[in-house]
Amino acid sequence: MGPEMKEDKTKTEARSTSFELRFIVLLLCFISTVVPVAGFALRDCRISQNSAICKPVDGKLRTVPQDIPSTVKSIDLSSNNITKILTSDFRKKSVLTELDLKGNTIVQIDPRAFADLISLKKLNLNSNKLVKLGDDIFVGLSNVTELRITHNHIKAVLPTSFESLTSLTFLDISHNKLHSSKNVHSLLQQLPNLQSLVITNNDLTHFQSWELTNSSLELASLDLSQNPIAVFRITADVFPNLTWLNIGSTIKNKMIWDIRNKTFFSRVSTLDVSGLQLVSDDWKTFLESFNSSLTILRMNQMKHDLTELISISCTIPTITTLQLRQNKLSIIHSNLFSLCIHLTELDLSDNSIQKIQDEAFMSLKGLRDLSLGRNKLPSVPAATRNLKILSKLDLSTNKISSLGCNDFANLTKLRQLNLYQNPIPALNEFAFKDLIGLQVLKLQSCQISRLNKAFSNYLPNLRQLYLNGNKLTIIKKGELNGLKSLQNLSLHENQIKVFQNGSFIGLTNLTILLLQSNDIQTDSLKQNWFTGLTNLKRLDLRDNHISYANSLSWLPRNLLEGLTNLLSFDAHSSQLLSIHKDMFKHTPRLQMLDISSNELTDLTPDLFSPIQNLKSLYISRINLRSLDFLINAKLTELEFLQARKNIFSVISQEEINSLPALVYLDLFGQSFKCDCDNAAFLNWTVKNTQTQVFDAYNFKCNYPPSLNSTKLLDLDIHSCSVNIEFNCFITTTCLTLLFMMVSFTYHFLRLQLVYAYYVFLAFLFDSKHKNTQASDQYDAFISYNAHDEPWVISELLPKLENEQGWRLCLHHRDFEPGKPIMDNIADAIYGSRKTICVISQRYLESEWCSREMTLASFRLFDEQKDVLILVFLEEIPTAQLSPYYRMRKLLKRQTYLSWPRAEENTNLFWEKLRQALKTREDHGEDRFLLNVVDQP
Ligand SMILES: *[C@@H]1O[C@H](CO)[C@@H](O)[C@H](O)[C@H]1NC(C)=O
Ligand SMILES: *[C@@H]1O[C@H](CO)[C@@H](O)[C@H](O)[C@H]1NC(C)=O
Ligand SMILES: *[C@@H]1O[C@H](CO)[C@@H](O)[C@H](O)[C@H]1NC(C)=O
Ligand SMILES: *[C@@H]1O[C@H](CO)[C@@H](O)[C@H](O)[C@H]1NC(C)=O
Ligand SMILES: *[C@@H]1O[C@H](CO)[C@@H](O)[C@H](O)[C@H]1NC(C)=O
Ligand SMILES: *[C@@H]1O[C@H](CO)[C@@H](O)[C@H](O)[C@H]1NC(C)=O
Numbered sequence: 001m002g003p004e005m006k007e008d009k010t011k012t013e014a015r016s017t018s019f020e021l022r023f024i025v026l027l028l029c030f031i032s033t034v035v036p037v038a039g040f041a042l043r044d045c046r047i048s049q050n051s052a053i054c055k056p057v058d059g060k061l062r063t064v065p066q067d068i069p070s071t072v073k074s075i076d077l078s079s080n081n082i083t084k085i086l087t088s089d090f091r092k093k094s095v096l097t098e099l100d101l102k103g104n105t106i107v108q109i110d111p112r113a114f115a116d117l118i119s120l121k122k123l124n125l126n127s128n129k130l131v132k133l134g135d136d137i138f139v140g141l142s143n144v145t146e147l148r149i150t151h152n153h154i155k156a157v158l159p160t161s162f163e164s165l166t167s168l169t170f171l172d173i174s175h176n177k178l179h180s181s182k183n184v185h186s187l188l189q190q191l192p193n194l195q196s197l198v199i200t201n202n203d204l205t206h207f208q209s210w211e212l213t214n215s216s217l218e219l220a221s222l223d224l225s226q227n228p229i230a231v232f233r234i235t236a237d238v239f240p241n242l243t244w245l246n247i248g249s250t251i252k253n254k255m256i257w258d259i260r261n262k263t264f265f266s267r268v269s270t271l272d273v274s275g276l277q278l279v280s281d282d283w284k285t286f287l288e289s290f291n292s293s294l295t296i297l298r299m300n301q302m303k304h305d306l307t308e309l310i311s312i313s314c315t316i317p318t319i320t321t322l323q324l325r326q327n328k329l330s331i332i333h334s335n336l337f338s339l340c341i342h343l344t345e346l347d348l349s350d351n352s353i354q355k356i357q358d359e360a361f362m363s364l365k366g367l368r369d370l371s372l373g374r375n376k377l378p379s380v381p382a383a384t385r386n387l388k389i390l391s392k393l394d395l396s397t398n399k400i401s402s403l404g405c406n407d408f409a410n411l412t413k414l415r416q417l418n419l420y421q422n423p424i425p426a427l428n429e430f431a432f433k434d435l436i437g438l439q440v441l442k443l444q445s446c447q448i449s450r451l452n453k454a455f456s457n458y459l460p461n462l463r464q465l466y467l468n469g470n471k472l473t474i475i476k477k478g479e480l481n482g483l484k485s486l487q488n489l490s491l492h493e494n495q496i497k498v499f500q501n502g503s504f505i506g507l508t509n510l511t512i513l514l515l516q517s518n519d520i521q522t523d524s525l526k527q528n529w530f531t532g533l534t535n536l537k538r539l540d541l542r543d544n545h546i547s548y549a550n551s552l553s554w555l556p557r558n559l560l561e562g563l564t565n566l567l568s569f570d571a572h573s574s575q576l577l578s579i580h581k582d583m584f585k586h587t588p589r590l591q592m593l594d595i596s597s598n599e600l601t602d603l604t605p606d607l608f609s610p611i612q613n614l615k616s617l618y619i620s621r622i623n624l625r626s627l628d629f630l631i632n633a634k635l636t637e638l639e640f641l642q643a644r645k646n647i648f649s650v651i652s653q654e655e656i657n658s659l660p661a662l663v664y665l666d667l668f669g670q671s672f673k674c675d676c677d678n679a680a681f682l683n684w685t686v687k688n689t690q691t692q693v694f695d696a697y698n699f700k701c702n703y704p705p706s707l708n709s710t711k712l713l714d715l716d717i718h719s720c721s722v723n724i725e726f727n728c729f730i731t732t733t734c735l736t737l738l739f740m741m742v743s744f745t746y747h748f749l750r751l752q753l754v755y756a757y758y759v760f761l762a763f764l765f766d767s768k769h770k771n772t773q774a775s776d777q778y779d780a781f782i783s784y785n786a787h788d789e790p791w792v793i794s795e796l797l798p799k800l801e802n803e804q805g806w807r808l809c810l811h812h813r814d815f816e817p818g819k820p821i822m823d824n825i826a827d828a829i830y831g832s833r834k835t836i837c838v839i840s841q842r843y844l845e846s847e848w849c850s851r852e853m854t855l856a857s858f859r860l861f862d863e864q865k866d867v868l869i870l871v872f873l874e875e876i877p878t879a880q881l882s883p884y885y886r887m888r889k890l891l892k893r894q895t896y897l898s899w900p901r902a903e904e905n906t907n908l909f910w911e912k913l914r915q916a917l918k919t920r921e922d923h924g925e926d927r928f929l930l931n932v933v934d935q936p
Contacts, residue, residue, distance in 0.1 A: 041685045041696035041713070042067050045075075048664060048692075051098075055079065057668065057695060064089040074098035078124070085109040095119050102126035102148070109133075115140035126172075127151040133161040142166050150174040150198075157183040162190040172198040174223075179203035188217055196221040200246070203227065209234040217241070225249060225272065233258040234265075243267050248274030250301055255279065259289040266291045274300035284312050292316070298323040300350075307336065314339040321345040328352055330376075332383075334359040341365065349373040349394065356381040365389075373397050373418065380407035389413050396442065397421040403431035416440040420466065423447050427454035438462055444490070445469040457482045464488040468514065471495060477502040485509055492516040492540065499529045511535055516542040516570065527556040536563050542572035542594065555579060560586045568592040572618065575599070581606040594618035596642070601625060605632035613637055620644035627651060630658045642666040649673040649702055653680040659691075666694040672712045674701035679717045686713065777831040778814075779806040780869070780917055784838035785846045788873055791899075792838060804914050833867070834917055840873040869916045872898040 044065045045054035051074040054065055061080040068075060070092045082104040090096070096117050106128035114120065114137070123144055130152040138144075138161065145167050154176040162168070168191050178184070181204055188194065195218055204227040221244035228251045235258075245268050247255075254277045259265065268290050278286055283304065287294070297313050299306075299322070306327050313319050320342055329351040337343070341363050353375035361367065361383045369392045370384065377398040384393060390411055400422040407428075408414065414435055424446045431454055432438065438459055448470040455465070462483050472494040480486070486507050496518040504510065510533050520541065530536065539560075546555055557580035560566065566587040576598040584590060590611040600622040607629075608614065614635055624646035631654050638659050649672050672678050685693045699712035707715075780800075784792050792810070800806045809832050815824040829835050837843070875898070897916075902909035 041693040043697045046664075046692060046694050047072060050074065051076065057698070068093075071095060074100075076100045077104070079103040081105055083107055083129075085113045087111070087113050087115075090114060091116050093117055098122045100124045101128070104128050106130060109137045111136045112139045113137060117141060118143060120144050122146040123148070125149045125152070130154055132156070133158065135160050136164075138162060138164045140164065144168055146170040148172045150176070152176050154178065156180075157186045159186055160190070162187060165191060167193065169193055169195045171196070174198050174200040174202070176202050179205065181207050188219070192218070194219060196244075198223040199227070200224065201226040205230050207232045209236050209238045220244060222246070225274070226251065228253050229255055231256045231258070235260045237261070237264050239264070241267065244270045246272035246274075246298075248272045248276050248298070248300070250275035253277070257286055257289070262289055262291050265289055265293075267293055269293050270296040270298075272298040272300075273302075274298055275302065277303055283309060287312055287316060292318050294319055296321040296323075300325040300327065302327055310336060311339055314341075314343070317342055319343075321347075323347040325350040330354055332356040332360045334362070336360060338363050343367055345369040347371040349375070352376055354378065356383045358382045359386075361386050368392065370394070380404070384408075385410050387411070392416045394418040395422070400424060402426075403428045405430040405433070407431055409434050412436055414438055416442075418442045420444045420446065425471075426450040427452050429453045429456075430458075432458045435459060436461065440464045442466045443470070447471055449473065451475075451479050453479065455480050455482050459483055461485050466490045468492045468494070473497055473519075475499045475503040478505070480504065481506050483507060488512040490514045492518065494518050497521050501527075501529065502531075503529060505532050507533060509535055511537045513538070514540045515544070516540045516572075518544050520544040520546050522546060522556055528558055528561045530560065531562045533563060534565060536566055538568040539563065539566060540568075540570040541574060542570045543574070545575050546571075555583060557582055558586070560584065563587050564589070566590055570594040571598070573597040578602075579607060582610075583607065585610040587611065589613055591615040592617075596620040596622060596644075598622050603629040603633075605629050605634075608633040608635060616640040616642075618642045620646070622646060624648055627655045630655050633658070635659060637661055640664045640666075643670070645669040650677045651681040652677075653684075656681065656684050662691045664692050664694065667699065668695045671700040671702040673703040674707045674710060674712055674715050675704065676717075678712065678715075682712060682715060682717055776833045777807075778809040778828070779832065780834040780836050781809040781828040781832035782836050782838065783843075785840060785843040787842045788838050788840050791873060796838070799910050800913070800917075804910070804917075806917055829867075834869055835867055836869045836871055836913075838871050838873060839876065841876065843873075844876070869913070870897070871913070872900070875900055 042052075042065070044056045044061055045052045045068055047053075047069070050072055052068050052072045053076045054061060054068070055076075055078075061077065061082055063082060064077065064085065072093075073095060074097060075093075078100045080103070082101070083106060085101070085106060085108070087110040090099070090113065094116055097119050099114075099117065099120060099122070102124045103126070106125065107130065109130070111134060114123075117140060120141055121143060123141065123146070126148050127150070130149070131154065133149075133154060135158055141164055144165055147165065147168055147170070150172050151174075154173065155178065157178065162171075171187065171191065171194060173187070178199065179202065184197075184199060184204070184207070187197065197219060200223050204224065207224065207229055208231065217239060218241055219239055220241050222239070222242060223244075223246040225246040225248045227249060229247070229249065230253060232247065232255055242265065245265070249255075256279050271290060271294055280286075281304070287297075294316060295318050297319050299309055299313070302309060302324075306324065306329070310322070310324075313322065314337070322340070322343055322345070325347060329348065330353060332348070332353060332355070334357045337346070337360065340346075343364055344366050346364065346367060346369070349371045350373070353372065354377065356372075356377070358381075360381075361370075364387060367387050367390060370387065370390060371394040372381070373394045373396040375398050377395065377400060379400055380395060380403065384390065385406070385408075387393075388410055391413055393411070393414060393416070396418040397420070400419065401424060403419075403424060405428060408417070408431065412434055415437055417435065417438060417440070420442045421444075424443075425448060427443075427448060427450065429452050432441070435458065439461055441459070441462055441464070444466045445468075448467065449472060451472070456478055459482055463485055465483065465486060465488070468490040469492075472491065473496060475491070475496060475498075477500040480489075480503065483489075484506065487509055489507070489510060489512070492514045493516070496515070498521065504513075513530075513533070513536055530539070555571065555574070555576060560569070560583065563586060567589055569584075569587065569590060569592070572594045573596070576595070578600060579595065581604060584593075584607065588610055591613055593611070593614060593616070596618045597620065600619075602625065603619065603622075612634060615637055617635070617638060617640070620642055621644065624643065626648045627643070635658070639661050641659065641662060641664070644666060645668070648670075651672075672681075684691075685696050697711065697713050701707040701710045701712055701715070782792060782796065789812070797808065797810075801808055809828045811824070811828070815828070897909060897912055899909065
């Protein structure tokens with residue numbers, strides 16, 4: 001095969017590929033206009049990360065929306081007004097794993113309403129109006145592990161309602177009206193795998209183990225608090241695995257505690273007896289029934305003498321955590337905790353403690369965590385200085401008005417200190433000097449107006465500093481210099497007007513800086529307060545009035561200089577009139593930008609050219625007249641766009657196309673021009689499958705005036721939908737043209753078509769036979785037309801077979817009867833060394849002959865073997881050969897003999913044929929020598 005041939009082949013291939021492509025495009029274009037695509041503007045829900053949240057902006061849902069895609073993993077329908085769950089509501093949601101229906105008014109759930117939710121893991125039915133749980137409402141929920149059904153009016157549990165919940169491990173049925181412990185029994189019987197049962201605030205008056213026959217329960221956690229239990233009697237080992245028990249109750253009744261064997265609760269490690277009163281008043285025996293497993297004891301709101309309770313519990317050496325909230329303690333005497341040498345955690349919050357005697361914590365040598373929040377302490381108690389290994393100290397919400405130099409002396413192991421909500425107007429320079437291990441310091445809402453160098457030299461390991469909600473007006477140079485490890489700094493909700501240049505110097509590890517809701521001003525257009533914060537990722541400046549020269553509301557253009565790693569910048573509500581186009585050239589990695597609620601009116605594409613990684617953009621309420629800046633802004637990564645309440649009213653196809661990655665578009669409260677200008681946007685809103693358009697069904701019309709009360713999505717775009725009609729027009733035209741082309745081709749180029757068809761068939765057969773090299777059964781296969789049979793029988797056969805002695809294959813004689821004709825032909829060609837085609841007008845017109853020749857020529861091309869010998873019985877003009885493109889090529893280089901021209905000298909003709917039959921296939925060069933006649 002020559003290079004010319006190769007080139008031709010590729011050309012044909014290329015041509016056919018491009019044709020195929022065009023056809024596929026056409027087909028798609030046709031399909032897309034005919035088959036409707038599922039819409040992505042949901043009426044009442046929005047979807048993000050596979051979760052649907054259904055809360056209409058105004059009003060409440062009365063029924064479960066039917067347009068939630070069945071691909072979502074979680075549906076939140078909470079806080080609506082749904083009264084009934086119908087059998088059809090959750091059909092086909094077979095991948096749903098979480099369903100939240102809390103805070104509705106559900107009174108009825110139809111049988112098998114959840115039957116399709118085979119993947120559901122969590123179901124929340126809290127705060128509804130269910131009274132009875134029917135027999136088959138939970139059918140199908142075999143994968144649910146967590147069920148919450150608190151704050152309903154359930155009075156009884158049927159013996160089979162929960163049976164289908166075979167995987168349930170957690171059940172919260174608190175705040176209902178269960179009164180008999182038979183109900184608890186029934187639950188535990190139906191739910192053998194339950195590990196955690198919460199049944200607080202019901203009407204249980206008795207709890208007796210004889211009602212529980214099944215003793216192989218897996219239950220690890222049982223919360224029976226806030227029930228008026230009068231008798232708690234355990235006579236058998238029914239909770240062998242129980243580790244967590246709450247039997248506290250502030251209801252005014254006393255409990256008879258009857259545990260027959262101390263081993264029954266021998267695994268309980270956490271016990272809550274808050275508010276409990278015992279008929280016997282014998283707390284020693286009571287606590288002894290927990291043997292020696294108890295480590296955490298909660299005794300909040302106790303009515304019994306607390307000093308005695310503390311003494312009893314602190315003599316149990318395993319107890320390490322004591323919670324004593326809401327016990328009205330006001331003074332902590334020196335000896336109250338003198339026995340508590342094993343405590344590591346003590347929670348005294350929510351009392352009225354005013355005074356703690358200095359030696360009160362002397363014995364608590366191992367204490368790590370001390371909570372004194374929500375008390376009335378006037379200063380940091382000196383007693384804490386004895387807690388050498390204390391790691392967490394909570395002094396929040398007290399009345400501490402100043403900090404002394406030695407308040408935190410010796411607390412070198414402290415990691416977290418909570419001081420929020422204390423009235424401390426000024427910090428002490430040396431207050432934190434010993435806190436070398438401190439990592440978190442919470443000082444929010446303390447009325448602090450002066451920092452007094454408290455952070456200039458100390459706290460080398462502090463990572464998080466909360467100073468929000470104070471009265472700071474200035475951050476001076478060097479004031480934060482000591483905080484070398486600081487990562488998060490919250491300074492929002494102060495009255496900060498200025499930062500001195502260098503305020504943040506040295507804070508190289510700072511990643512989050514919150515400065516929103518201050519009063520930040522600038523006296524120069526060239527401010528670089530943030531120099532050095534190279535690791536800063538988030539900067540929040542929203543709700544400030546950053547302005548220059550009191551009138552021009554501009555951000556200093558180099559404000560963000562040095563913040564090369566900034567990912568999130570918020571300048572929401574900053575009274576900005578414009579933003580300099582170079583503003584973001586310092587922050588190339590920016591992903592989130594919020595410039596909502598300013599007076600920008602216009603945005604230029606230039607502003608966005610340095611921040612091509614932007615993923616979320618908030619441009620609500622900026623009086624934007626058009627979204628056309630998007631077309632050149634090239635925000636190809638943008639996934640989230642919020643542009644609420646602006647004054648543009650048309651969104652063009654180009655603007656839509658400029659955001660290829662968009663998945664969520666929030667135009668809440670926007671109104672639109674309701675005419676054909678928005679047809680493309682409307683069509684896209686409903687039909688696109690990638691971008692969810694939030695609240696689209698509530699978009700209002702602002703033009704023309706006659707449509708003022710109409711919604712955009714109610715607009716009939718058929719009357720004007722240019723796009724659809726245009727698409728239809730194009731499609732129809734394309735189809736018509738295609739049809740014409742095919743007809744034309746068929747009519748005028750029929751032969752070429754037929755030939756092409758055979759070439760294709762032959763190609764198939766050639767591929768099939770290529771590797772099945774039959775041994776040469778014949779010397780030559782004679783391909784001829786039936787009309788030429790007389791010549792073949794009378795002239796060719798006698799000469800070649802009888803005189804020259806070749807073995808010939810003739811179809812009328814040698815083809816295997818019953819075999820498909822194409823197979824026969826292929827076998828003949830591949831089973832013979834040569835193929836002689838006897839060519840005449842009729843031969844060329846006959847389909848079988850064409851096939852034979854084509855197949856033979858394939859063998860020639862693909863095996864590079866010289867197998868074809870052409871014998872022309874008649875003179876055939878070149879023009880007539882033109883459809884047989886390959887044959888013409890063949891004639892140029894293959895052996896062919898012409899019978900009419902040999903008329904005078906037939907001997908020479910036969911001799912040439914003999915020579916041709918004699919040559920082996922591999923003598924490629926010889927073939928030209930054999931040409932006896934010039935090319936036609
Ligand atoms: C809930 O729906 C009921 C009617 O089913 C109606 O009377 C009630 O006002 C609605 N409640 C709320 C909060 O929308
Ligand atoms: C049910 O949960 C099991 C284990 O988590 C899981 O293998 C199975 O695929 C789940 N069934 C369905 C229908 O999701
Ligand atoms: C329950 O306790 C038994 C024996 O005490 C133990 O074999 C089993 O693993 C425990 N089950 C759980 C869930 O802890
Ligand atoms: C308590 O139960 C354990 C095993 O469950 C048993 O060995 C022991 O004798 C019982 N004690 C009493 C006083 O019944
Ligand atoms: C620190 O602890 C030591 C040893 O317990 C004690 O003597 C000292 O008074 C403590 N410091 C303060 C300021 O209380
Ligand atoms: C800053 O953070 C890096 C990485 O987390 C840490 O290796 C380095 O010690 C920190 N620098 C300071 C001063 O804490």
